[in-house]
Amino acid sequence: MPEYPTQEASTETTQNDAGNGNIAAQTFTFHELASATKNFRPECLLGEGGFGRVYKGRVEKSGQIVAVKQLDRNGFQGNKEFLVEVLMLSLLHHQNLVKLIGYCADGDQRLLVYEYMRMGSLEDHLLDISPDQKPLSWYTRMKIAYGAAQGLEYLHEKANPPVIYRDLKSSNILLDKDFNAKLSDFGLAKLGPMGDNVHVSSRVMGTYGYCAPEYARTGHLTLKSDIYSFGVVMLELITGRRVIDTSRPTDEQNLVTWAMPMFRDQKRFPELVDPLLQGGYPAKGLSQAIAVAAMCLQEEASVRPLMTDVVMSLSFLTTTA
Incomplete structure (x- = not known):
């Protein structure tokens, strides 16, 4: 199993690692995810967690149904939590862990894209x-x-x-x-x-x-x-x-x-x-x-x-x- 990058890694590290093939997660643009969730419309909202809201979406390119977590931009330590999640889930793979499909780090937007879990929590x-x-x-x-x-x-x-x-x-x-x-x-x-x-x-x-x-x-x-x-x-x-x-x-x-x-x-x-x-x-x-x-x-x-x-x-x- 590969060594984990440090939790204090910068966004650039995450993106570079992704480019090097260490991280399997895809990168999405903010536009793609806004379009997938119909501009984060309320009827697509699946729930709200400690770090932001989760929406149901459909990725246009693949037609895949996904869950999109939009991290709260005012959230305390938001960027660190985002990186921890991307790095952890990119390196950890098991049938009883939710699969991370990709992420978006456009400007100050931080979003995570997961497999959609139909029955909720x-x-x-x-x-x-x-x-x-x-x-x-x-x-x-x-x-x-x-x-x-x-x-x-x-x-x-x-x-x-x-x-x-x-x-x-x-x-x-x-x-x-x-x-x-x-x-x-x-x-x-x-x-x-x-x-x-x-x-x-x-x-x-x-x-x-x-x-x-x-x-x-x-x-x-x-x-x-x-x-x-x-x-x-x-x-x-x-x-x-x-x-x-x-x-x-x-x-x-x-x-x-x-x-x-x-x-x-x-x-x-x-x-x-x-x-x-x-x-x-x-x-x-x-x-x-x-x-x-x-x-x-x-x-x-x-x-x-x-x-x-x-x-x-x-x-x-x-x-x-």
Whole structure:
């Protein structure tokens, strides 16, 4: 696997690397992307993230349907996040990571072009779903967890140096038409510690509720910080609840705090299950899924499992056999 260019690389580096064939991403002009999204018309808007808006578009030359992320030009550190994302996704390739097709760096415009994920994000199908929307089945939920875990395993174990994703949450797990999960939004990703270092120090970023307690406290980021966030997503999949929900009673507003006491009492496991499943889940599968979430959410980072172990555990939960 090629060495990563430094995250502080300049735009010129990115474009030169692209020209040298190191980076597979295509370059687009701003005009091409404005035309693909009908001038960024509101009806093409797919969603808004921390760094800008995402539009559905159709590239005229190829006819390909894509998602175009237009970075907020007033965004703090926008150019750095843009470069991190282009470099990370150009060098990292896995079926459970969203594919970067290309980018645009015209003047002060910064846009990223990805494969279009037809089913949107996990959040769209799990949290606050409309009454006419069919809830995700237990096995679809486990399939999504397994796919997201494989994406993280690739970043942690196969990429060299390892990559800390840093912003795992249900809105960043995108789904294709068959509900295969792909991780998206690499603007906050960090290269992991190298040599004798055990952590990377960084300004605490990410999303409240998903951040590992030690990272929130110290700014020390490790691969285990991602494992904690994965545990939070597992809990969301099991419960159908938001990680922070101020509309609930005070003692139920923080998902992890509410769920933790139930981890120790198997008789209470059914209380954790999303009521929309209407009992449609295997008791043994539930116990194993809760065990995975509980292991990932341990307060002490060093005792959380490796992503490889999580992937192995989840591989048994995706089939009805």
